[in-house]
Amino acid sequence: MSAAPGTRLLLASVLVVATCGLVYELIAATMASYLLGDSVTQWSLVIGVYLSAMGLGSWLSKFVVKDLHARFIAVQLVIAVVGGLSAVALFYGYAYLASVRPLLFSILVIVGTMVGLEIPLLMRIVGEGQELKDTVARVLAFDYVGALLASLLFPLALLPHLGLVRASLLCGLFNAVVALACARVFREHLARPRAALTQALLVCAALAAGLLFGGRLERLAERELYDAPVIFSEKTAYQRLTITRSGEDIRLYIDGNLQFASSDEHRYHEALVHPALAGAAPRRALVLGGGDGLAVRELLKYPGLERIDLVDLDPGMTRLFGRDPLLVRINRASLTDPRVHVHNADAMRWLEEHVRSTSESYDVAVVDLPDPNNFSLGKLYTASFYRLLRRALAPSGVGVIQATSPYLAPRSFWCVVKTLAAAELHPRPYHAHVPSFGDWGFVLVSPAPRPEPTRLADVPLRFLDDALLPTLFVFPRDQQPPDVDYNRLNDQLLVHYYEEDLRALPGRGGRG
Amino acid sequence: MNRRGFLGGAAGTVAAAATCGPGQPAPPAVEFVGPEPERGHHLREGTWREGPVHETIHTDVAIVGAGVAGSAAAWRLRRAGLADVHLFELEDDVGGTARGGELPRSRHPLGAHYLPTPPPGCPALERLLADLGIILGRDRHGRPEYAPSAIAAAPLERHFGRGRWYEGLYPAAGETADEAAQWTRWHDHLRHLDGRRGSDGRPLFAIPVSRSSAELRHLDAVSFADYLDDLGFTSARLRWAVDYACRDDYGCTLAQTSAFAGLHHFLARGLEETRGGFLLTWPEGNARLVRGMLDRAGLGDRLHRGAAVVAVDPAAGELLVHRPGDGRRLRVHARAILWAAPRFVLTRLLAADPLAPGALTYAPWLVASVEVRTAPRGLGARLAWDNVPLAGPSLGYVVATHGEPADARRPGAVLTYYEPLCGDGPAELAVQRRRLLSADLSRWSDHVVAALSAMHPGIAGEITSVSITRWGHAMIRPVPGLLFGPALARARAPIDRVRPCAADVAGLPLFEEAFYQGSSAALAALVDLGRAAPDALADELL
Numbered sequence A: 001m002s003a004a005p006g007t008r009l010l011l012a013s014v015l016v017v018a019t020c021g022l023v024y025e026l027i028a029a030t031m032a033s034y035l036l037g038d039s040v041t042q043w044s045l046v047i048g049v050y051l052s053a054m055g056l057g058s059w060l061s062k063f064v065v066k067d068l069h070a071r072f073i074a075v076q077l078v079i080a081v082v083g084g085l086s087a088v089a090l091f092y093g094y095a096y097l098a099s100v101r102p103l104l105f106s107i108l109v110i111v112g113t114m115v116g117l118e119i120p121l122l123m124r125i126v127g128e129g130q131e132l133k134d135t136v137a138r139v140l141a142f143d144y145v146g147a148l149l150a151s152l153l154f155p156l157a158l159l160p161h162l163g164l165v166r167a168s169l170l171c172g173l174f175n176a177v178v179a180l181a182c183a184r185v186f187r188e189h190l191a192r193p194r195a196a197l198t199q200a201l202l203v204c205a206a207l208a209a210g211l212l213f214g215g216r217l218e219r220l221a222e223r224e225l226y227d228a229p230v231i232f233s234e235k236t237a238y239q240r241l242t243i244t245r246s247g248e249d250i251r252l253y254i255d256g257n258l259q260f261a262s263s264d265e266h267r268y269h270e271a272l273v274h275p276a277l278a279g280a281a282p283r284r285a286l287v288l289g290g291g292d293g294l295a296v297r298e299l300l301k302y303p304g305l306e307r308i309d310l311v312d313l314d315p316g317m318t319r320l321f322g323r324d325p326l327l328v329r330i331n332r333a334s335l336t337d338p339r340v341h342v343h344n345a346d347a348m349r350w351l352e353e354h355v356r357s358t359s360e361s362y363d364v365a366v367v368d369l370p371d372p373n374n375f376s377l378g379k380l381y382t383a384s385f386y387r388l389l390r391r392a393l394a395p396s397g398v399g400v401i402q403a404t405s406p407y408l409a410p411r412s413f414w415c416v417v418k419t420l421a422a423a424e425l426h427p428r429p430y431h432a433h434v435p436s437f438g439d440w441g442f443v444l445v446s447p448a449p450r451p452e453p454t455r456l457a458d459v460p461l462r463f464l465d466d467a468l469l470p471t472l473f474v475f476p477r478d479q480q481p482p483d484v485d486y487n488r489l490n491d492q493l494l495v496h497y498y499e500e501d502l503r504a505l506p507g508r509g510g511r512g
Numbered sequence B: 001m002n003r004r005g006f007l008g009g010a011a012g013t014v015a016a017a018a019t020c021g022p023g024q025p026a027p028p029a030v031e032f033v034g035p036e037p038e039r040g041h042h043l044r045e046g047t048w049r050e051g052p053v054h055e056t057i058h059t060d061v062a063i064v065g066a067g068v069a070g071s072a073a074a075w076r077l078r079r080a081g082l083a084d085v086h087l088f089e090l091e092d093d094v095g096g097t098a099r100g101g102e103l104p105r106s107r108h109p110l111g112a113h114y115l116p117t118p119p120p121g122c123p124a125l126e127r128l129l130a131d132l133g134i135i136l137g138r139d140r141h142g143r144p145e146y147a148p149s150a151i152a153a154a155p156l157e158r159h160f161g162r163g164r165w166y167e168g169l170y171p172a173a174g175e176t177a178d179e180a181a182q183w184t185r186w187h188d189h190l191r192h193l194d195g196r197r198g199s200d201g202r203p204l205f206a207i208p209v210s211r212s213s214a215e216l217r218h219l220d221a222v223s224f225a226d227y228l229d230d231l232g233f234t235s236a237r238l239r240w241a242v243d244y245a246c247r248d249d250y251g252c253t254l255a256q257t258s259a260f261a262g263l264h265h266f267l268a269r270g271l272e273e274t275r276g277g278f279l280l281t282w283p284e285g286n287a288r289l290v291r292g293m294l295d296r297a298g299l300g301d302r303l304h305r306g307a308a309v310v311a312v313d314p315a316a317g318e319l320l321v322h323r324p325g326d327g328r329r330l331r332v333h334a335r336a337i338l339w340a341a342p343r344f345v346l347t348r349l350l351a352a353d354p355l356a357p358g359a360l361t362y363a364p365w366l367v368a369s370v371e372v373r374t375a376p377r378g379l380g381a382r383l384a385w386d387n388v389p390l391a392g393p394s395l396g397y398v399v400a401t402h403g404e405p406a407d408a409r410r411p412g413a414v415l416t417y418y419e420p421l422c423g424d425g426p427a428e429l430a431v432q433r434r435r436l437l438s439a440d441l442s443r444w445s446d447h448v449v450a451a452l453s454a455m456h457p458g459i460a461g462e463i464t465s466v467s468i469t470r471w472g473h474a475m476i477r478p479v480p481g482l483l484f485g486p487a488l489a490r491a492r493a494p495i496d497r498v499r500p501c502a503a504d505v506a507g508l509p510l511f512e513e514a515f516y517q518g519s520s521a522a523l524a525a526l527v528d529l530g531r532a533a534p535d536a537l538a539d540e541l542l
């Protein structure tokens, strides 16, 4: 049976529609896991919503009774616009909206419904004057071929060569071209052929322009995500490391959360390290986390130090900060200092092994770990962990813990303090203002009670001095401890506190 | 007999799901692991009794069974300085019901998988945990501090109902005001009993259970279901949660468990909310503890694996041992025999037993370790250590890879699936046992995969291995009247030189009971041998 030119065009459009439809879904799922994390849940949720929207679309198709061709072209144009712009919209939405989820699901529902509507419409147009079984067979065959095409094209060609933004724009353009072709070929079926043609042309032109500037759009969008141009981005086995630079300011993000800004990190790292070392003459130091080498840089200012053990999970991180010239300038090559020994291991296991296998203890310990935003990190804030830390410290030793923000995450901060008390570490909470983070909190700890430090050692400092030091330990009236429980390994209350604290914030905050 | 295979042919679910996926992954490897039913069969039929003896051994103490109780006895004797000890284990691997297995992705338990940290007043058990490096030291108040790697970390538990997962093990979603009030009242009830002692000065619910006060022992006469009825606890949600606990700990339903045993589960280590304790666990489960005890016992070649004790003469202190591996047979003369194997096996070997056959009943269990390419998730609460469905006979699965350190993070997981085959009386249990042992490999693996698929649609395509363990006599059932009744006393009583000391003669299937039975019997044997127990812990055990 030979097909009329109209039918051939329609079958070609089935292919385009099916391919693009699946690509939009894949783009949304990728964006969702990229922006919202937690990829398996996001994937399955996106796919579920999309499929049910398609179902809705197919059901709605029975209400379309006349002007099938015009409706088909309109649907095609809606998909071209919404689907084509979906990635750009999501990037900007993530930057500007409190939550990107409603936008994500609106896009999914619109595109899903339209794609679901489209196939039945096509079947009916193709099927005029044909047997049902032939129509269904032909349309579905092309539909499935399209799906196959998409699932191959997306990972192999579109994503690596075009990126998400341009991949979606390109698919949008295909949809628009189909609409344009249909507007021409079926003009005698249309009530207002001229208008349909103009609309389709406009959409084509807009998407083509977007495609041309897509690279720029994506960079702009990323800029919104990161405030500055990304100069390095790598997914290690454990996390995504992103480094941005604007002028002299270099920033490190882990999984999208700011870790330091070179313009004010000296405040953070001086406040982290030096109060603990006031009046101490440490020989052996332990750093848990802190793979950026910045806490180590501060420690190396103490000439008496003979050995520093640094334990950071991610070899990708310590390698980067041991080699990259730009970063090595910031940490003054601290990680390659002969006194520094880097161990890439889980801090909890490493510490347990250490406590079990040696009696060598540390005079000072610096715990500089990412915020407890999940259970694997939350473990490193439990009483069980701090008990290991107490055992690893010399009886006269001292330690310091980065403990989230007492202002942005008060329940988390005071929970850490309480947990340290439960582990018999005599906590002394203090805080400092770090502009890029806000009010940031730390806790001094020691196996034996110690007085509050009053005199800093004689080392070069830019932020701290003896006048400022005692004020760090003062918490104003609006920052008094709330009623919280301590963080146990088997309940990890802190992870819940931290989630609640962040949810209570007006914007997104914290250093992740 | 078919212990291993690749699922094909009749075995539908796994193979079908695995062959239609992209890239056609290999079908999962399926095998039977754990105790070999035919060895039990030979013991029962007495087929290994006849034949020549190749070797005779004289020893101070012979221990039968290298489960928790036998290993604890060996550990204890070694601490007391006694070296002339032989241990005979029927299976080729040690551990008994606390045995472990290994799949490429991880070790996993075949049975017992956790031990709650002991309440105050268990110095001997604490001594063991310190000896094994699980207690690292003590805090200022003298409380033990545990190695984090052994602590089951949050999220601990979740349950599955109506298509999604919820945190914890109480199905609160959709409860009525009355059900919520009952749940609160249940906790008040437990709180009221928590930490109390009887007028005899003993804890109401002690570890080991034999040290419990006499005050509430009468509760052993009633079933837990009747007890809840009497107190007006009618809420189906509450009863599900309590029934789950009974099936999980004892392989018995609410109606089959004694009220004392049920309350013991909730109260013996102090209420969860007040005790600040943990659950200790390892990828291979309590096999870690058994291995630790045996390592420290240092038996060397006096630990005989694959060595079945096939005849016992209590008066002469004589054992006959048959080794199915090489067919060799040993005669053992021992001054004391510690029977750390299940008591019902002894009944079969004795010419005359003061204990009536069938006086103790045991629950059959099905356990399966399932290796998956990607860890399961599901809608709602995140993957926990213990994952329990509300519906069906299974207890769900425990994730053997839950406590892995972050630097060992790899895709995939090993899930250990548990299902007690509950039965009301000896007849029903016999039917369940027959069903367990007669069905073939693909039947059970399909069963397990179907149960997992009900919680995780599509998981079948992720499965790379299924290892099935069948426990015909998995655990002693603490039915009403057992704990403080005459049968158990008779089961426990020494018969000449033989001291029965596995967990079953304590009446509760728990590590602690096996440990205390084994180590107390070891001390008693030392006394029999005229050797004083050398340390302060002796008082606790005798």
Ligand SMILES: Cc1cc2nc3c(=O)[nH]c(=O)nc-3n(C[C@H](O)[C@H](O)[C@H](O)COP(=O)(O)OP(=O)(O)OC[C@H]3O[C@@H](n4cnc5c(N)ncnc54)[C@H](O)[C@@H]3O)c2cc1C
Pocket: B043, B064, B065, B066, B067, B068, B069, B070, B088, B089, B090, B091, B094, B095, B096, B097, B098, B110, B111, B112, B113, B114, B115, B307, B308, B309, B310, B340, B341, B342, B345, B365, B367, B418, B471, B474, B475, B501, B502, B503, B504, B509, B510, B511, B512, B514
């Ligand atoms: C599926 C399952 C899950 C469990 N989970 C837990 C848990 O999480 N926590 C917990 O505390 N308890 C649990 N238990 C209970 C567990 O049984 C006890 O904690 C404890 O391990 C019992 O140890 P036992 O040494 O007393 O006996 P067994 O483990 O029964 O050991 C007896 C040993 O004797 C050997 N033997 C038998 N006959 C002979 C013979 N004729 N000659 C030589 N050797 C022989 C057997 O092979 C076996 O190795 C579980 C049990 C099962 C079955």
